[in-house]
Each structure stands twice: as C-alpha cells, then as structure tokens.
Amino acid sequence: MAPPAVxxxxxxxxxxxxxxxxxxxxxxxxxxxxxxxxxxxxxxxxFERSVRDGPKHDCLGHREYSKATGEWGPYVWQTYEQxxxxxxxxxxxxxxxxxxxxxxxxxxxxxxxxxxxxxxxxSFSLYCCRVFSVEVNMS
Numbered sequence: 679m680a681p682p683a684v685x686x687x688x689x690x691x692x693x694x695x696x697x698x699x700x701x702x703x704x705x706x707x708x709x710x711x712x713x714x715x716x717x718x719x720x721x722x723x724x725f726e727r728s729v730r731d732g733p734k735h736d737c738l739g740h741r742e743y744s745k746a747t748g749e750w751g752p753y754v755w756q757t758y759e760q761x762x763x764x765x766x767x768x769x770x771x772x773x774x775x776x777x778x779x780x781x782x783x784x785x786x787x788x789x790x791x792x793x794x795x796x797x798x799x800x801s802f803s804l805y806c807c808r809v810f811s812v813e814v815n816m817s
Contacts, residue, residue, distance in 0.1 A: 722809060725758075733759035740798040761802065768803070769810035 687707045692700035703711065718724050728737070736755040743750055756764070772790065790812055794800040807813075 721805075725762075725805075729758045729762045733757060733762075737761045738798050738802060740796045764802070765806045765809060768806040769812075772807065772812055773810060 684704045686701035687704050689700040689702055689707075718727055728735070734757050737758040738761055739753040739755040741750045741753050790807065792800070792803050794803055
C-alpha cells in the first residue's frame with residue numbers, strides 16, 4: 679500500500695514566530711488519535727512490536743556519498759532484526775565502559791560524547807542510549 683500523497687496537515691493557527699506550525703496525520707486532521715493498540719504505548723514498545731512482526735523489514739537506512747563522482751549511492755538498509763541486535767550490543771557496550779573505566783553504575787550522570795558520521799547512526803545511538811537509560815544532552 680502506497681502512502682497518501684499528503685501525510686501531514688497544518689493545524690490552523692498553530693504557527694507562532696520562531697517556531698514551525700504543528701502538523702497532524704492527514705488521515706485524522708481534526709484530533710489526536712488514541713494508541714493504535716493497547717500493547718503499544720511507547721516508542722520502545724512500538725519498536726519491539728516491529729521486530730516481532732517484521733524482523734526482516736527495512737528499518738534504518740543511509741546513503742553513501744562518493745567524493746570521486748560527486749553523487750549519492752543507493753540506500754543501504756538494515757532490518758529491524760539487525761538494529762535490535764546492534765541496539766543490545768551497543769547499549770551493553772556503553773554500560774560496560776561506564777562500569778569498567780569510570781567505575782560507576784549508570785545511575786550517575788556521566789557525559790557520553792558521540793561523533794556520528796551520519797544521521798542514521800545518530801538516531802540509532804540516541805535510541806540505544808534511551809533504551810539503556812543513558813542520559814544524553816543534545817545542547
């Protein structure tokens with residue numbers, strides 16, 4: 679099923695100086711919709727359901743840029759199953775680094791500095807940190 683041509687509509691009178699307007703799902707522009715199911719009420723639950731229901735589906739992709747040709751390559755996708763495993767590995771590694779080198783449990787606020795090459799890696803890293811309760815300051 680193809681997505682609708684217009685996916686979001688502007689909420690009337692929602693734009694204020696210095697900020698964008700508020701947008702809603704084009705299928706339900708009049709009001710916010712309740713949760714899709716009772717089993718999914720958080721981003722974490724939504725991701726876990728996607729892993730369960732479509733582990734081989736595309737989840738996170740990026741495109742490599744060729745300096746030689748000056749062109750972007752095709753999207754390279756990772757599946758929900760791959761991201762799920764990477765999330766566990768990444769989060770466990772961060773916790774181990776805190777405990778091994780900082781000699782603290784994760785309950786302490788320790789700065790974690792990330793230098794991602796791509797937005798997809800930034801998104802992935804932030805998601806991992808949130809799942810493992812690692813505080814991330816984006817200032």
